[in-house]
Amino acid sequence: MNRDAQPLVIKHDETKLKLSSYIIGFGLSLLLTLSAYLLVTHHGASRNVLVGIVAFLALCQFITQTYFFLHLGTESKPRWKIGIFFFMLGVVLILVVGSLWIMYNLNYRVSIPQELKYVKSQDDL
Amino acid sequence: MEPTLAVSSKALRRQEVEEGQSKILFGFWIYIMTDCVLFASLFATYAVLHNNTFGGPSGAQLFSLPYVLAETMLLLTSSFSCGLATIALQNKSKAKVIGYFFLTFLLGLGFLALELREFRHLVLIHDSWTRSGFLSSYFTLVGTHGLHITIGLIWMAVMMIRVLKGGLGTYNVRRLKMLAIFWHFLDVIWIFIFTIVYLLGALRV
Structure with a gap:
């Protein structure tokens, strides 16, 4: 049937x-x-x-x-709720970790010229 | 013979309604998940900006932990009483449903009053959202949660009137289930605000 x-x-x-x-x-x-x-x-x-x-x-x-x-x-059985929950967790993780990573990296790169200036001033002494 | 004929049209209709209801509940669950993503972006903003105090006060200087613990307890208890209302909903006991939702409403209102009082205090001492990047992100994150609470409270008030007038029909039951999911979700978001903004803020992370 x-x-x-x-x-x-x-x-x-x-x-x-x-x-x-x-x-x-x-x-x-x-x-x-x-x-x-x-x-x-x-x-x-x-x-x-x-x-x-x-x-x-x-x-x-x-x-x-x-x-x-x-x-x-x-x-x-068709566990859609928990499926979409884990998808959400993935998106959230990418969003939060990604933002922090990018901003940390940016901070690091932007602060290089100042450090170089500092190194230069040390060399001059 | 087609097997569907074995079922009366009334039972089929009920099945259709139930299937529709569970689809709507699932759709609401998807909305909740996207709201989590919204909050995640605000948390990320806060995490990036929380040290940018621009010479202004830091979280450790501004927040009083016992006050925040009181807020947390109110919201947690309201989430529990919302759960009791869900149980009453399952048992189709109208008086209990209204009673527990009313308790949830009062506790939620208490939480909102404490939060608004804290905001008012911060604005009055000139530490509003215009003071620094840290305070902008703080007000956006906690304010968005507060806005959700406000919407939840209005929804709850409307539902209590609807249940009083119309009883526990299919549609009211479904709406109350959605409201309960929404309310528990707001409590879950508050765990992270409590931990990340207040507890870790006090530790000056």
Whole structure:
């Protein structure tokens, strides 16, 4: 029998939402926010380490909220939502990293003449 | 015999409606993703400009972390209560849906009031967006988020009236689902503003 002629069975795009999912998400978000805040206000580590930890905590909270609040990754087979989500992440990464890279490079190149001037003035002495 | 005839036209119609609804929800998801790209460009601008203070104050001198933590808590709690509203929506309980969305609305309004108060304070001490590249990019980034919050609050108010008058029909349910996605998304964006602008700003990165 032709499978395409079968009546379509539309599955709901989300499985039944559970209260526990929101409670876990909320609890984890609170924990991550407060620990990042306390680490910064109490200078829990040296600055460079702290930057790494805070960035990592933000990433954890990002994943927590997209999973528990936005329910990303729970949809059934043709996974368009998560597909376009990863595409977005790619675009965002190119945009942010690219901008920073270009501007850093520009800064570096523009500052060369001044450094040369400095070197020259050192030579004159 | 064609298998489709086995299904009554009413059931087919319902399937069509449901399929249409999930397509609209997917379209809205694509909008959210493009909005993420918009915010990413503003974050990139901020990251490039945040040290260009032009002799003016830096983030560490301007921002009060406990104040920002209060804002964060309000928004996070509102995102949670929005989730509770989604659960109530699933259980078709109209009173709870309106109640939780009203709570979300109040918390969101509190967040917006705190944010506007901070902006007002910055403008009054002459550290507005005209002061430096850092402050321009700060006001653009945080202001765009605030604008989204404002739109979300107006949308929420309209939806509460619609549900009060029309109940939880197919279209209202779909719109409320979209609103909930929008609201959670704004909370996700705020994680990055909280971390990059305020926490890392306090560390003078």
